[in-house]
Amino acid sequence: MPRKTASRTGTPRTRNTRTEWWDATAEHPAVEIVRSSRRTKTVSGAMNLDGSLRLLVPASSTRHDIEEYLQQLAPKIMARAQQQGQRKRKFSSDAYLVERAQYLIDTYLPEVSLPDEIRWVTNQKTRWGSATPATSRIRISHMIQGAPEYVVDYVLHHELCHFMHLDHGPQFKALEKRYPHLEKAQGFLDGVSFQHRQES
Numbered sequence: 001m002p003r004k005t006a007s008r009t010g011t012p013r014t015r016n017t018r019t020e021w022w023d024a025t026a027e028h029p030a031v032e033i034v035r036s037s038r039r040t041k042t043v044s045g046a047m048n049l050d051g052s053l054r055l056l057v058p059a060s061s062t063r064h065d066i067e068e069y070l071q072q073l074a075p076k077i078m079a080r081a082q083q084q085g086q087r088k089r090k091f092s093s094d095a096y097l098v099e100r101a102q103y104l105i106d107t108y109l110p111e112v113s114l115p116d117e118i119r120w121v122t123n124q125k126t127r128w129g130s131a132t133p134a135t136s137r138i139r140i141s142h143m144i145q146g147a148p149e150y151v152v153d154y155v156l157h158h159e160l161c162h163f164m165h166l167d168h169g170p171q172f173k174a175l176e177k178r179y180p181h182l183e184k185a186q187g188f189l190d191g192v193s194f195q196h197r198q199e200s
Contacts, residue, residue, distance in 0.1 A: 018059065022066075028053055028074040033066060035059040045073045047081040092145045094119040097156065100149070101138070104157050108178040112163050118156070120145065128189060129155045131162035147188065154185030 016038050022031040030052040039058040048054050053074060057066060097118045105112050116136035124130065124141035131138050138159045144152060157179045165172035176182065 028070060028078070031055055031070065031074075033057060035061065043069050043073065045069075045077045047077060053077060092120065092142075097138075097140055097152075100153055101156050101160060104153060104160060104179075108157065109160055109164075109175065112160050115160075115163065129159045131159040133163045133166070143192075144189075147192075150181040151185045151188050154179055154181060155189075 016036055018035045020033045020035075022033060024030045032048060032052055032054045034054065034056045035058070036056060037059045039056065041058065043055070043057050043061075045053060045055045055066065055069060055073065057069060061069070097120065098114070101118050102114055105114060115131075115138050118138040118140070120142050121139045122142045124139060125143065127141065128144055129138065129140045138156070140152070140155060140159075144155060158176060161172055161175040164175060179185075
């Protein structure tokens, strides 16, 4: 299925923000404190890509205030990040793809047999997925890891349809349309392709 082609990581500093770093402790990793003059009461936090914690606080916050914010928010932020990491590991496994393919076959494509091999690959940069019925294999590009499940399901459904029809003719289209989120998923992938074109 072809695509339609054509240091610390933290918050950028602006005139309305001031950033400082606190060292890691036994209770939390290193913390990027972002003071914002636009904030008066609200406090929020998230994990940076490098594993440090980012805390956005009002500019007037004292050290005592920030210590209280950390005590309240750090455990929740780190627990949420751990859950997201576990979810991402599950969704990036080949077993997950096999599970979703079996669901799609049971629900929409009962005439298709489960392929012998379905796995993620990193060498497909110009197509979302590929099917090889002769060897009973499906390859799904790692480019859609992390996409909504209905998108991954659509790409799998598309490739499974090729086990009945190699081309994209009317019979193939009829099978493909059984998937209820077809247009929504295609719209998502079109958006991803557009973003890649803008960045290239």
